[in-house]
Amino acid sequence: MNQEKQGWGAWLLILLVIAYMGFLIVAPIIAMVRGAFEEGLGAIWQSITSAALFQSLFLSLRIALLVVLVQTIFGTLIAWVIVRHQFLGKALMNGIIDVPFAISPVVVGYMLLLLFGRTGFFSPLMDTLGVRVAFALPGMFLATLFVCLPFMIREMIPVISNLDWSQENAAATLGAGKWTMFWRIIFPQLRSGLIYGITLTFARALGEFGAVLVIGGGVQGRTETTTLYIYRSLEERRFIEAYTASLFLGSFSVLIVYLADWLKRIQDKKKQMPSGEIRL
Amino acid sequence: MDQALVQGQKKSSFSNLVLRVPGILYILLMVVIPILVILQDGFREGLSGLWHQITLPLARHAIGLTLWTSALMTVINAVMGLITAYVFVRYEFPGKHILNAIIDLPLAIPTLVTGVMLVMLYGPQETLGNFLLEKLGLQVIFAPPGIVIALLFISFPFVVRAIQPVLLELDRTQEKAAETLGASSWMTFRKVVLPALILPTISGSLLSFSRAIGEFGAVVIVAGNIPLKSQTAAVYVLGAVESENRLGASAISILLISIALIVLAIANALQKAWVARR
Numbered sequence: 001m002n003q004e005k006q007g008w009g010a011w012l013l014i015l016l017v018i019a020y021m022g023f024l025i026v027a028p029i030i031a032m033v034r035g036a037f038e039e040g041l042g043a044i045w046q047s048i049t050s051a052a053l054f055q056s057l058f059l060s061l062r063i064a065l066l067v068v069l070v071q072t073i074f075g076t077l078i079a080w081v082i083v084r085h086q087f088l089g090k091a092l093m094n095g096i097i098d099v100p101f102a103i104s105p106v107v108v109g110y111m112l113l114l115l116f117g118r119t120g121f122f123s124p125l126m127d128t129l130g131v132r133v134a135f136a137l138p139g140m141f142l143a144t145l146f147v148c149l150p151f152m153i154r155e156m157i158p159v160i161s162n163l164d165w166s167q168e169n170a171a172a173t174l175g176a177g178k179w180t181m182f183w184r185i186i187f188p189q190l191r192s193g194l195i196y197g198i199t200l201t202f203a204r205a206l207g208e209f210g211a212v213l214v215i216g217g218g219v220q221g222r223t224e225t226t227t228l229y230i231y232r233s234l235e236e237r238r239f240i241e242a243y244t245a246s247l248f249l250g251s252f253s254v255l256i257v258y259l260a261d262w263l264k265r266i267q268d269k270k271k272q273m274p275s276g277e278i279r280l
Numbered sequence: 281m282d283q284a285l286v287q288g289q290k291k292s293s294f295s296n297l298v299l300r301v302p303g304i305l306y307i308l309l310m311v312v313i314p315i316l317v318i319l320q321d322g323f324r325e326g327l328s329g330l331w332h333q334i335t336l337p338l339a340r341h342a343i344g345l346t347l348w349t350s351a352l353m354t355v356i357n358a359v360m361g362l363i364t365a366y367v368f369v370r371y372e373f374p375g376k377h378i379l380n381a382i383i384d385l386p387l388a389i390p391t392l393v394t395g396v397m398l399v400m401l402y403g404p405q406e407t408l409g410n411f412l413l414e415k416l417g418l419q420v421i422f423a424p425p426g427i428v429i430a431l432l433f434i435s436f437p438f439v440v441r442a443i444q445p446v447l448l449e450l451d452r453t454q455e456k457a458a459e460t461l462g463a464s465s466w467m468t469f470r471k472v473v474l475p476a477l478i479l480p481t482i483s484g485s486l487l488s489f490s491r492a493i494g495e496f497g498a499v500v501i502v503a504g505n506i507p508l509k510s511q512t513a514a515v516y517v518l519g520a521v522e523s524e525n526r527l528g529a530s531a532i533s534i535l536l537i538s539i540a541l542i543v544l545a546i547a548n549a550l551q552k553a554w555v556a557r558r
Contacts, residue, residue, distance in 0.1 A: 009465065010371050017367045018379065020360055024433055025382055027408075028397035035400040078303040085300055093304065095548070099311050102540035104494025104514045107533040110521050111314035114321055114530075121317050146310055207390025210496035210514070214521055227392045227497070234396070234501065242396060250393040257388035258381070 032250070036243040047241040048248065055221055056229035063137070063212075063225065064205035067144045071201050072194065075152025082153070083160040100149045108146050109214025112139055116215075135217045140225070143211035148204050152197040159193030192267035199260035203253045315537065322530035333531035341508050342516035343535065349424055349512070350492040353431040358485040361439025362477065366469075368440075369447040386436050394433055395501025402426060402502075422504045427512065430498040435488030442484030443477055450476055479554040486547035490540040 036044060047053070082094055100108070115121050116133035126133055133139040167185045176184070209227040216223035218232060226249050233242035322330050333339060367373075368380055386394070402409040402420035412418045420426045450473065458468040496514040503510035505519065513532055520529035 006371055007465075011373075013363060013367050014371055014373045017360075017364050018373075018375075020364070021379060021382060024429070024436060025385055028394070028401045028433070029385075031401035031406065031408075032393075032397040035406075074303070074306050077299055078306065081300050081303040085296060087300060089304075093307055095545075096307055096311055098544060098548070099315070099541065102490045102494065102537075102544045104496055104517070104533075104536055104540075106496050106514045106517045106521075107318070107494065107536060108314075110517060110529055110533055111318050113521065114317050115314060142310075146314070149310060203388055207392065207497075209390065209392040210500075210518075214518065227390060230392060230396065231501075243400065246393045246396040250389050250397075253390060253393075254385060254388045257384075261384075 032243065032247055036240070036247045039240055043240045044244050047238075047244040050241065052220060052224070053226070053229055053241070053245055056224045056226045059137075059223075060206055060225040060227075063141050063144050064202050066141055067148055067205045068198055068202050070145060071148055071152045072198055075149075075197060075201075076156050076190070076194070079153045079156035079160050083157055097150050097153050100146050105143075105147060105208065105210025106214055108211040109143050109216075112143055112146075112211075112215045134215060135219070135223060137223070139215040140212045140223060143215045144205045144208050147208050147211055148201045151200045151204060155197035155200065156190070156193050159190055163189055192264050195267075196260050196264050199256055203257050206249065207253055318530055318533055318537070321526065322534040325527060329527060330531045330534065333528045334535055336528070338507050338511070339513075339516060339528065339532055342511050342513045343532070345424065345427070345511070346493050346513040346536075347539075349427040350431060350489050353428050353435065353492055354485045354489045356428075357432060357435055357439050357488055358481055361436070361484065362443060362481055365440045365443035365447055365477075366473075369444060383437055383440055386433050391434055391495065391497035392501065395430060395498040398426065398430055398433070398498070398502050402429070421502060422506060422510050424503075424510065426502040427499055427510065430502045431488075431492045431495060434495060434498055435492055438488040438491070439481060439484040442480045442487070446477060446480045447473075479550055479557075483547045483550040483554070486543050486550070490543040490547065493540055494536055 078093075078097070082090065082097075113120065113134055116123060116126060116139055118134075120126075120134070122133075131138060133142070163186065168181055171181050171185055207227060208225075209231070212218075212223075212225055213228060213231070216225070216228070218224050218228035220229075220232065224232065226245060230242050230245045230249070233239070233245065334343065364383070368376065368383075389397075399421055400406060402412065404410060404413055404419075404421065409420060412420060418425065420429065454472050455468050458472050459465070463471070494514055495512075496518075499512050500515050500518075503512060503515070505511055505515050511519070513536055517529050517532050517536070520526075520532065
């Protein structure tokens with residue numbers, strides 16, 4: 001539309017943006033890919049098949065899936081309550097939801113240590129229950145849950161606000177039951193938001209580092225997630241292993257987020273709605 | 281009929297509570313209680329004890345470093361984010377679609393991986409890092425420039441994605457009018473476009489600032505943990521936790537949380553003001 005008017009000033013700005021993004025984002029990515037392949041495919045194969053990496057991947061996946069499960073239920077529920085209910089303190093609750101976004105992951109881990117550590121607030125309770133939280137899986141799960149809290153809720157709030165109720169009313173008039181109405185009419189409208197929220201939460205959970213380092217301690221084979229494995233490999237100067245694992249984790253996260261974005265675009269196109277950008 | 285209606289209402293208010301109470305409890309347990317516990321721990325020797333921990337030389341330096349690198353990142357990010365959003369909305373150029381998809385990459389990449397990537401680019405053994413160090417005397421890794429670059433990478437999408445939708449919706453008749461009246465394109469931008477973008481730019485920048493002061497994964501890899509040189513506040517908290525300096529860890533944590541929450545509140549208020557003005 002504006003193409004014929006793009007003068008040298010415009011091209012200067014375009015070049016500036018391309019150079020900036022190239023320097024800031026593209027160059028580091030190329031450096032990582034090159035670094036991982038530096039010692040050939042054999043070295044990559046060796047580091048990608050190491051038992052420690054597999055163990056850490058398995059732990060990361062377990063935590064991430066658990067977090068996604070809990071967050072899908074509570075995130076949707078909280079978004080529903082915020083959109084559809086009126087109650088005292090609702091505005092405050094809406095504000096608190098963004099708080100995990102602004103708190104340093106290290107502080108998140110430390111808060112959980114204060115709650116569940118040796119002299120922690122909840123430790124007597126946990127001791128009588130016989131559950132170990134700090135330096136164990138439950139603590140790492142809670143830390144990841146805290147860090148991922150806003151994503152699902154923020155994704156579902158606009159989706160629930162935009163629900164089309166005319167169909168539901170029609171169905172109710174025709175005598176449809178509550179469950180039928182939910183599964184046939186409400187759920188399909190929530191689906192794209194759910195897919196996107198789940199993906200963002202999953203990617204964020206897989207990449208969490210600071211909080212699980214503090215609460216989990218990163219004990220190899222027990223509380224070592226993939227990010228902690230990368231950190232330990234760097235500290236022990238096993239660089240190829242760190243680079244390969246980073247490349248693997250990074251590509252996987254990027255892949256699933258873009259896959260979700262693609263799915264969302266298809267859904268939006270079906271609904272003739274403008275497609276959204278990735279938001280986090 | 282009447283009775284059925286009343287019953288229905290009662291039932292719905294009960295089912296409302298069934299949804300509302302677990303939601304509120306979840307937020308209370310997950311977010312509010314941990315923050316209250318850290319406040320209680322940090323203030324257990326009063327405000328003076330907290331202040332003493334914050335003003336210890338190592339802590340003061342770490343906080344200062346965190347604040348100035350985050351502030352510098354915020355300014356660069358605001359300017360470059362504005363330019364990037366403008367270029368993507370208003371201009372056409374080859375490769376635009378690919379670059380537009382790349383804007384969101386930093387959100388998908390774990391921050392620890394970001395740190396690893398930057399070390400592989402700017403590390404002293406790497407080509408570019410070696411060149412910068414030997415020829416220009418600029419140390420990036422284990423130094424403040426590395427922190428700023430890492431923060432820029434992580435927060436790049438925030439400002440761009442805050443401005444883009446506003447720019448897309450902007451009514452262009454005013455711009456056309458200004459151009460017809462003979463205003464230069466720079467004048468049109470400054471007088472017509474920029475005023476509409478100021479609020480979203482500031483709110484996006486503040487958001488990235490509140491995120492940056494707590495950043496850990498990328499920064500700990502890029503900057504390392506050198507006290508009085510490259511140790512940021514979040515890394516300082518980690519050190520305090522590991523050396524069982526509980527009061528220090530709590531004090532710096534409280535300071536970080538307070539700054540982040542105040543900045544976040546301002547960003548949200550600005551966003552609301554902007555939506556209301558529209």
